Amino acid sequence: MSDTTQQTLVNGTNEAQTAESPVDLAERIAALEERIAELEERVPEDKVTIVVFSGELDRVLAAFIIASGAVALGQEVSMFFTFWGLNALRKKRIIDGKSLPEKMMSLMTPASTQQMGVSKMNFFGVGSRMLRYMMAQKNVESIEGLIDLCQEMGVRMVSCEMSRDVMGIRQDELRDEIEVGGVATYLADALRSRVTLFI
Amino acid sequence: MTTVVADQTLDVQGLNCPMPLLKARQAIMKMEVGQVLKVLSTDRGSIKDFQGWAQSARNVELVGQGEESGPDGKKLYVHYVKRTK
Numbered sequence: 564m565s566d567t568t569q570q571t572l573v574n575g576t577n578e579a580q581t582a583e584s585p586v587d588l589a590e591r592i593a594a595l596e597e598r599i600a601e602l603e604e605r606v607p608e609d610k611v612t613i614v615v616f617s618g619e620l621d622r623v624l625a626a627f628i629i630a631s632g633a634v635a636l637g638q639e640v641s642m643f644f645t646f647w648g649l650n651a652l653r654k655k656r657i658i659d660g661k662s663l664p665e666k667m668m669s670l671m672t673p674a675s676t677q678q679m680g681v682s683k684m685n686f687f688g689v690g691s692r693m694l695r696y697m698m699a700q701k702n703v704e705s706i707e708g709l710i711d712l713c714q715e716m717g718v719r720m721v722s723c724e725m726s727r728d729v730m731g732i733r734q735d736e737l738r739d740e741i742e743v744g745g746v747a748t749y750l751a752d753a754l755r756s757r758v759t760l761f762i
Numbered sequence: 763m764t765t766v767v768a769d770q771t772l773d774v775q776g777l778n779c780p781m782p783l784l785k786a787r788q789a790i791m792k793m794e795v796g797q798v799l800k801v802l803s804t805d806r807g808s809i810k811d812f813q814g815w816a817q818s819a820r821n822v823e824l825v826g827q828g829e830e831s832g833p834d835g836k837k838l839y840v841h842y843v844k845r846t847k
Binding site for chain 1: 776777778779780781783784786787811814815818819820821
């Protein structure tokens with residue numbers, strides 16, 4: 564296309580726009596604004612959402628390293644703890660007042676991150692202790708330190724009510740300031756997130 | 763090596779991923795917009811980590827990166843991060 568035709572085209576559109584009545588223009592702007600607002604609602608935010616399903620030291624560690632890193636990168640982070648992952652939030656074990664299967668479950672699951680095994684080569688806890696030793700040697704932050712740090716930095720932590728109830732874990736066995744939620748709590752956040760992980 | 767003047771220096775020698783990044787973020791959030799933080803790290807992964815940080819976060823800019831050898835002969839990774847917002 565030559566320069567002259569482009570020039571006339573530009574002039575043409577300008578004329579068409581100026582010819583439009585102010586009322587039409589205002590209407591068009593209002594319609595556009597509405598569409599932009601609609602679009603903005605669908606654009607992902609600077610958010611990261613993580614489902615922590617596993618309850619092994621190495622996997623939970625990975626989840627918290629990603630969570631803390633994401634906060635450092637200016638992301639809003641939500642973590643959802645379900646099934647074995649709930650053990651990562653436990654601070655103590657309560658046996659009293661639980662049914663027999665709940666008591667058994669309670670005794671067979673870690674009462675805190677301190678008691679967590681590793682997902683490979685655990686050998687009844689030896690592997691876990693070895694990993695902790697090796698991490699300390701290499702100056703890697705402990706899982707307990709990372710969880711505290713994440714909580715301090717404002718990572719949102721939500722415990723899944725249904726799986727907590729099924730596993731017989733009481734809310735007061737978990738850390739303080741843990742929110743309670745369900746699948747929609749996770750999805751509402753995940754749908755607005757740039758990244759969502761299942762660990 | 764870039765000649766950047768740092769307003770503050772953060773020493774995270776010996777710390778591993780993700781701590782250098784977290785400490786740097788904590789430090790820079792306490793600084794003023796336009797100021798530069800110099801970070802001394804022994805973590806080799808911090809080179810890429812700081813690049814990723816500057817790329818994703820909207821309030822920092824990586825104004826320089828380099829390697830130095832520390833007093834004990836250890837390799838030091840140096841990052842200059844500027845707070846932009």
